[in-house]
Amino acid sequence: MEKLKTNDQSSIRKVIAVLSGKGGVGKSLVSCLLASSLKKQGYRVGILDADITGPSIPKAFGITDHATSDGVNMVPQKSKGGIQVMSVNLILDNPASPVLWRAPIISKAIRQFYENVSWGDLDFLLVDMPPGTGDVALTVFQSLPVDGLVLVTTPQDLVELIVEKSANMADLMNIPILGLVENMSYFTCPHCGEKTEIYGPSKVQDMARRYGIDKYLQLPINPDFAKKVDQGMVEYIDLSDLDLFALSLD
Numbered sequence: 413m414e415k416l417k418t419n420d421q422s423s424i425r426k427v428i429a430v431l432s433g434k435g436g437v438g439k440s441l442v443s444c445l446l447a448s449s450l451k452k453q454g455y456r457v458g459i460l461d462a463d464i465t466g467p468s469i470p471k472a473f474g475i476t477d478h479a480t481s482d483g484v485n486m487v488p489q490k491s492k493g494g495i496q497v498m499s500v501n502l503i504l505d506n507p508a509s510p511v512l513w514r515a516p517i518i519s520k521a522i523r524q525f526y527e528n529v530s531w532g533d534l535d536f537l538l539v540d541m542p543p544g545t546g547d548v549a550l551t552v553f554q555s556l557p558v559d560g561l562v563l564v565t566t567p568q569d570l571v572e573l574i575v576e577k578s579a580n581m582a583d584l585m586n587i588p589i590l591g592l593v594e595n596m597s598y599f600t601c602p603h604c605g606e607k608t609e610i611y612g613p614s615k616v617q618d619m620a621r622r623y624g625i626d627k628y629l630q631l632p633i634n635p636d637f638a639k640k641v642d643q644g645m646v647e648y649i650d651l652s653d654l655d656l657f658a659l660s661l662d
């Protein structure tokens with residue numbers, strides 16, 4: 413399948429997909445944190461929320477206004493920190509309405525978010541992928557010119573198997589895995605500083621080695637992350653201890 417091209421109003425240097433084999437592991441949070449980190453490094457960043465049936469990016473950035481139009485293309489909304497965001501939630505009248513679309517329609521919407529959105533000049537477009545390795549994820553990889561992907565996991569056995577699936581999918585599509593993020597890897601007690609691996613010992617190093625992924629990092633469970641996401645303030649999460657540079661996406 414031929415890769416889609418953007419329009420005259422968009423020039424995108426790198427497209428990076430953020431993928432998890434299953435829902436709820438923190439893929440959207442990781443997309444937001446990576447976008448914020450890249451933005452703070454001075455890059456021009458956009459997020460394409462391809463999680464059409466469970467869009468959570470606008471809420472995390474506190475974006476409530478609708479996407480507009482320049483007469484030809486859709487125009488994304490900007491976060492407070494200047495990250496461009498496009499999501500199905502920005503075009504629905506009621507963001508609480510469920511999106512009951514079949515896979516081909518969902519895939520079409522994602523393609524339009526790439527082709528028919530005036531993204532402007534971007535260094536990075538992060539694609540918050542739909543959960544799983546099914547039909548919709550496959551079309552994204554086949555139709556968008558994805559330069560690399562970041563895999564998000566948690567330290568549980570079941571997730572490990574799912575990561576293997578995602579890694580195999582990336583391999584089949586010939587897309588390099590730029591980094592592996594183990595989310596909810598540990599919890600640091602705010603009172604005594606003791607570090608507890610709630611879901612058991614970290615597997616990120618072993619998994620990275622097994623799938624030939626050079627860069628990896630661990631993110632803690634931190635109630636402040638969830639709070640900032642709920643408040644629409646994900647850009648204000650303190651990134652200083654998170655070592656997001658470890659992924660070097662450039």
Ligand SMILES: Nc1ncnc2c1ncn2[C@@H]1O[C@H](COP(=O)(O)OP(=O)(O)OP(=O)(O)O)[C@@H](O)[C@H]1O
Binds near residue numbers: 436438440633635641
């Ligand atoms: N490390 C963390 N510490 C605290 N809360 C977290 C952490 N990671 C994720 N969360 C919270 O868990 C919830 C699920 O995270 P998120 O929406 O990022 O997952 P997801 O994998 O994108 O889910 P889905 O596939 O359903 O879209 C959110 O409320 C998020 O704020």
